[in-house]
Amino acid sequence: MLRLENVTITQGKFRLSADLTVADGARIAVIGPSGAGKSTLLGAIAGFVPVTGQITWSGQAMAQDPGARPVTILFQDNNLFPHLTAFDNVALGLKPSLRLRSAERKAVQDALTRVGLTGLDARRPAELSGGQQSRVALARTLIRARPLVLLDEPFAALGPALKAEMLALVAEIVAETGATLLMVSHDVADARAICDETVLVADGVAHAPRPTAQLLDNPPPELRAYLG
């Protein structure tokens, strides 16, 4: 269980408060106006943004060091290294030194296979389509095998069909691994597609998760303003 207890995040003049609980294995969409603090919320959970209050996982306070948190995060721009192959870009998720044992090499191959990139492991990002690049980034995120997966608008640059495919793949993989998912999206269709619950971030508050359909079908005023 992820718990944010009386959390306040301050960045310059910006303040966001959160007091909420996310159940293990939940798939949560994070939606709200631009600049409301969605990325900041993910950054706080990942340990990149300092907070007051407490963030706990399974009842334990999260480590200060982001690398020691049970978290893996994928950003919109994928952050692939252009000079590295798909294989090495995924391997970085396991070992920044890229010195892999044979079991680790197999884990990288398995991750590439899982995201549908069998046979493309020797290609560099420039030799892959946008969708394939997203798959590499997703494989690198997932190979870290952390129980909390944070996605910050990961597929915003993809066309609708590819995006739907990637969302379905994410949903499948988190279901297989039992991971808890928090996914920022500007497209409420993404929330409806794979997230049973939604956290609304608006007016300085990250609200407790609510069932996605219920929230979107009867939006509170701050969400109605955003949806237009």
Ligand SMILES: Nc1ncnc2c1ncn2[C@@H]1O[C@H](COP(=O)(O)OP(=O)(O)OP(=O)(O)O)[C@@H](O)[C@H]1O
């Ligand atoms: N390093 C920083 N220093 C000061 N203010 C910051 C910093 N990073 C972000 N902010 C401010 O924090 C607020 C929240 O930004 P954040 O990127 O979390 O919003 P968001 O909801 O993810 O927006 P978008 O949907 O546009 O990506 C914004 O007002 C932003 O200007």
